[in-house]
Amino acid sequence: MKLELRGITKKFPGVIANDSVNLSISTGEVLALVGENGAGKSTLMNVLYGLYKADEGEILVDGTAVNFHSPADAIKAGIGMVHQHFMLVPVFSVAENVVLGSEPTKRFGALDIERARKQVREVSDRYNLNLDPDAIVEDLPVGVRQRVEIVKVLLRDAKIVVFDEPTAVLTPSEIVEFFSIVRTLTDAGKGVVFITHKLKEALTIADRINVLRRGKVVGDADPKTASESHIAEMMVGRPVQLTVNKATASPKQVVLDVKDLSIIDPDGRLIVENVSFNVRAGEIVGVAGVQGNGQTELVEAISGLRRTSQGSLTLDGKDITEASPRQRHTLGMGHVPEDRQRQGLVTGMTITENLVLTRYHDSEFCNGFKMKWSKAKEKAKELVQSYDIRTSDPDQMASTLSGGNQQKVIVARELSRDIRLVLAAQPTRGIDVGSIEYIHEQIVKERDSGTAILIVSTELDEVMALSDRILVMYRGKVVADLDPKKVSHMDVGLYMAGSRPENAVGVNS
Amino acid sequence: MKELIKSLRYTFLALLASLLVGAIIIVVTDIDALKSGDFGKAFSTVFTAYKSLFQGSFWGLRSISNTITGTTPLLLSGLAVSVAFKAGLFNIGATGQMLAGGMTALWVGFTMTGPGWLQVPLAVIAGAIGGALYGGIAGVLKARTGAHEVITTIMLNSIASFLVLWLLKTTTFQREGRPDPISKLVVDEARLPRLFGFLDGRSDLVAHAGFFVALLATFAYWYLLKRTTLGFELRATGLNSDAAKYAGMKSKSLTVVAMLLAGGFAGMAGATEVLGTYGYASTSLAGNIGFDAIAVALLGQSSPIGTLVAAVLFGALQAGGRSMQANTDVPVDLIIVLRALIVMFVAAPLLVKAMFRVKSQVTSQGQTFRGWGG
Numbered sequence: 001m002k003l004e005l006r007g008i009t010k011k012f013p014g015v016i017a018n019d020s021v022n023l024s025i026s027t028g029e030v031l032a033l034v035g036e037n038g039a040g041k042s043t044l045m046n047v048l049y050g051l052y053k054a055d056e057g058e059i060l061v062d063g064t065a066v067n068f069h070s071p072a073d074a075i076k077a078g079i080g081m082v083h084q085h086f087m088l089v090p091v092f093s094v095a096e097n098v099v100l101g102s103e104p105t106k107r108f109g110a111l112d113i114e115r116a117r118k119q120v121r122e123v124s125d126r127y128n129l130n131l132d133p134d135a136i137v138e139d140l141p142v143g144v145r146q147r148v149e150i151v152k153v154l155l156r157d158a159k160i161v162v163f164d165e166p167t168a169v170l171t172p173s174e175i176v177e178f179f180s181i182v183r184t185l186t187d188a189g190k191g192v193v194f195i196t197h198k199l200k201e202a203l204t205i206a207d208r209i210n211v212l213r214r215g216k217v218v219g220d221a222d223p224k225t226a227s228e229s230h231i232a233e234m235m236v237g238r239p240v241q242l243t244v245n246k247a248t249a250s251p252k253q254v255v256l257d258v259k260d261l262s263i264i265d266p267d268g269r270l271i272v273e274n275v276s277f278n279v280r281a282g283e284i285v286g287v288a289g290v291q292g293n294g295q296t297e298l299v300e301a302i303s304g305l306r307r308t309s310q311g312s313l314t315l316d317g318k319d320i321t322e323a324s325p326r327q328r329h330t331l332g333m334g335h336v337p338e339d340r341q342r343q344g345l346v347t348g349m350t351i352t353e354n355l356v357l358t359r360y361h362d363s364e365f366c367n368g369f370k371m372k373w374s375k376a377k378e379k380a381k382e383l384v385q386s387y388d389i390r391t392s393d394p395d396q397m398a399s400t401l402s403g404g405n406q407q408k409v410i411v412a413r414e415l416s417r418d419i420r421l422v423l424a425a426q427p428t429r430g431i432d433v434g435s436i437e438y439i440h441e442q443i444v445k446e447r448d449s450g451t452a453i454l455i456v457s458t459e460l461d462e463v464m465a466l467s468d469r470i471l472v473m474y475r476g477k478v479v480a481d482l483d484p485k486k487v488s489h490m491d492v493g494l495y496m497a498g499s500r501p502e503n504a505v506g507v508n509s
Numbered sequence: 510m511k512e513l514i515k516s517l518r519y520t521f522l523a524l525l526a527s528l529l530v531g532a533i534i535i536v537v538t539d540i541d542a543l544k545s546g547d548f549g550k551a552f553s554t555v556f557t558a559y560k561s562l563f564q565g566s567f568w569g570l571r572s573i574s575n576t577i578t579g580t581t582p583l584l585l586s587g588l589a590v591s592v593a594f595k596a597g598l599f600n601i602g603a604t605g606q607m608l609a610g611g612m613t614a615l616w617v618g619f620t621m622t623g624p625g626w627l628q629v630p631l632a633v634i635a636g637a638i639g640g641a642l643y644g645g646i647a648g649v650l651k652a653r654t655g656a657h658e659v660i661t662t663i664m665l666n667s668i669a670s671f672l673v674l675w676l677l678k679t680t681t682f683q684r685e686g687r688p689d690p691i692s693k694l695v696v697d698e699a700r701l702p703r704l705f706g707f708l709d710g711r712s713d714l715v716a717h718a719g720f721f722v723a724l725l726a727t728f729a730y731w732y733l734l735k736r737t738t739l740g741f742e743l744r745a746t747g748l749n750s751d752a753a754k755y756a757g758m759k760s761k762s763l764t765v766v767a768m769l770l771a772g773g774f775a776g777m778a779g780a781t782e783v784l785g786t787y788g789y790a791s792t793s794l795a796g797n798i799g800f801d802a803i804a805v806a807l808l809g810q811s812s813p814i815g816t817l818v819a820a821v822l823f824g825a826l827q828a829g830g831r832s833m834q835a836n837t838d839v840p841v842d843l844i845i846v847l848r849a850l851i852v853m854f855v856a857a858p859l860l861v862k863a864m865f866r867v868k869s870q871v872t873s874q875g876q877t878f879r880g881w882g883g
Contacts, residue, residue: 305754326757335755343755348748357745357756366738373736 001062001078001159002026003048003191008057010043017043019215020057027159027191030182032206032223034196036235036432038402040215041195045162049081050074080158082149084165090138095120097137098152123151127184143174150181160191167201168430172290172460172493179205197235197432199228211235236434246444249468251280255452256302256421261311263297263476271297273476274311279421279452284443286467286484287456290496294476295456296338299425302454303335304328316420329358332420336410336427338456340403344410347399351391352380354398355413387412388438404435411439415446422446425456440466460492469508474498481508517818523808524822527850528559534846535839558839565832566825570714572832574705577716578786580824582607582798584723585778587805587816588730589644589771593658594811595734596767597747602647602662603775604799605669606640610776611783612673613639615682615790618695618783628699633722633780640776641769643669648768652761658768666799674792684789692790701785719781723820726774731813733770743767775799804852823848 005023050068095116120133209221263272300306304325337343380394472480472495486506542551586603593600614636677690705714734740809815830844
């Protein structure tokens with residue numbers, strides 16, 4: 001089967017999301033569709049999947065024009081979609097989820113769960129998905145849930161499978177597994193469209209790469225020959241810095257001192273165990289580790305959102321173990337939280353309001369009772385300018401911003417205060433190349449002005465590139481203190497997995 | 510201004526749609542007309558009913574007075590629900606808070622002596638304080654123990670109504686010589702002045718200055734939300750309590766403050782009823798107002814202007830409904846149906862948009878309260 005999009009144009013009020021896009025995909029190949037957030041990837045796929053009607057252009061299946069009025073038409077034509085946010089019922093079993101919407105029935109409409117189970121087992125075996133049809137979805141890790149979505153698509157006889165940002169939620173090892181599944185699919189004669197903004201992944205798995213920028217296909221790339229920086233340039237429209245440019249750090253006095261810190265969660269489990277480290281003024285300390293090894297809890301404890309069960313925290317020599325989050329803010333702690341939409345922003349409020357969310361109580365913005373909104377608006381205008389937040393009006397809702405710009409709002413808010421320590425958790429998760437570059441620059445600039453910086457990230461590349469010192473967390477403990485210039489990716493990976501490389505190098509004493 | 514027009518447009522469309530459905534209900538329940546097949550008569554019933562509904566709410570001084578009287582407690586208790594919604598809380602306890610505020614206002618109203626310019630504000634403030642303290646109970650319970658405010662406010666409603674029943678039988682409150690639970694009369698100086706008191710011989714114009722109290726409270730609510738740090742904190746907590754916590758806001762004390770404010774508004778509703786409309790308290794003091802307040806807040810999407818518009822609409826329907834019943838065979842209960850329909854029609858576009866994941870101004874502002882999990 002060959003699927004073609006010809007001259008697809010889709011306009012929304014004020015924007016042209018897709019501008020005469022041409023695209024083709026055949027079975028047996030992987031097409032990567034790369035582009036920054038807001039480049040029109042998702043719109044294009046929603047047109048293909050019958051969720052949107054294109055204003056112009058046509059969709060051709062094996063050379064004949066088709067009309068998709070709904071996803072049902074697309075599915076009938078052999079197109080399947082795995083969304084970024086899974087559409088699964090958590091309390092249902094795998095088999096129940098898979099057949100949801102097209103349940104096999106026995107007489108009188110009774111659900112034929114036996115047949116559903118058998119179908120899941122068959123597909124799972126054929127494509128090496130290793131799924132237990134009776135497992136309850138909410139008990140499964142994210143990577144396995146994704147496979148449930150894949151089975152759903154395969155059972156509806158999809159010949160072309162579209163994955164929308166499939167790796168965003170996966171751990172590094174799950175990503176490797178995911179790629180092998182993609183290969184199995186193409187070997188079995190399926191076509192795969194892989195939507196992503198992670199260039200490395202596109203280069204690893206794709207047979208062809210199409211680059212989308214501002215709604216247009218701006219170029220094709222052959223993964224065998226193209227370089228990452230070349231594609232990044234096409235995506236952003238200008239040369240981009242993929243590595244972090246920074247001078248050698250010159251650490252000064254200790255700003256944050258963590259001593260013997262332990263955290264016990266409400267269920268009585270020891271999440272963080274006897275962790276001790278410090279962060280000095282003018283250095284970036286990166287905490288690496290696979291998600292779920294106590295980093296989130298550690299950050300929450302440092303920022304004052306979680307009680308510690310043992311140990312002490314000192315900021316600039318002052319004991320802050322019992323201090324409230326507000327007190328820590330005032331003492332000079334800036335916090336870029338892990339989940340920007342849930343913890344960092346109130347998306348239902350304006351950009352201005354979000355820019356003063358952690359400092360509205362300063363005498364600059366209020367007199368204790370009344371807000372000085374005109375001052376806040378001035379500040380917002382200034383920050384929108386100096387932090388390159390792309391918006392026409394700071395009085396718009398924060399929800400109207402793209403992910404990268406939302407993150408810039410948080411970074412602007414936290415860095416523009418008078419701060420001594422920046423606590424940044426996953427500062428660039430799920431945002432576009434341009435914004436990543438920008439945020440990294442800002443963090444380095446902040447370091448050079450003498451601020452202590454603690455970065456927590458599950459993206460090893462990011463930790464390696466940014467940090468002056470790397471701490472590796474494994475099962476709640478800091479298992480290594482490394483020098484990123486001397487240690488290899490491979491070795492850090494081994495520490496992250498809980499083992500200790502032989503002839504370990506780059507270990508700080 | 511833009512906000513007002515938008516909120517008026519939605520309300521108007523909802524009103525129109527529900528009047529249409531209401532007309533169908535009038536026709537199909539007119540058994541006589543159906544039997545005789547005389548649809549002309551049925552339609553003229555609809556016409557007369559709606560005509561007297563309108564006339565009874567806005568036509569002439571008396572109608573306007575009735576609408577104002579009905580609007581006052583609806584607006585104040587509507588604010589009680591709205592302010593809680595803004596902070597992410599679902600206050601079902603306006604009834605209990607009204608009773609609490611009504612009783613404290615009453616007590617001040619019949620015990621104190623002094624000039625009216627002092628007595629009236631004192632009694633209203635006493636009502637606000639009584640209601641605030643009663644609303645605060647649910648806030649403290651939520652902050653301290655995590656008890657969900659929906660449960661606690663419903664329970665507190667029952668407690669309040671039996672407490673009032675008991676209080677009205679005590680010698681402190683019960684009117685002398687009366688066997689039934691009815692309170693002493695508020696002294697004349699403490700009564701809220703009648704708006705049309707200057708017109709001689711029009712004792713039927715019952716509207717009182719409580720309406721200005723309600724308008725003032727609406728302005729205060731607007732000021733709180735838009736201009737103060739506290740309003741900023743309440744809105745942030747209501748929209749995203751996690752982010753508010755990360756920003757260093759104290760969500761627990763904000764919960765208590767929100768319920769205190771909610772109770773304060775509802776308490777004033779009780780106070781204006783006692784000091785204005787009735788001049789005494791009885792067990793039916795709060796009536797259904799505490800629940801109608803939820804509809805008012807939902808219809809007004811918790812905004813100050815929206816709540817005002819919704820309260821006026823409901824107050825008008827209530828006033829007009831009585832004259833509709835008097836002039837036609839259509840029972841006043843149709844008003845309840847109409848109100849329910851209005852709320853449904855307002856809720857429906859939000860629902861439809863949410864279902865199709867359409868992002869719009871309306872859905873983002875339509876945030877009312879978090880579910881049970883929150």
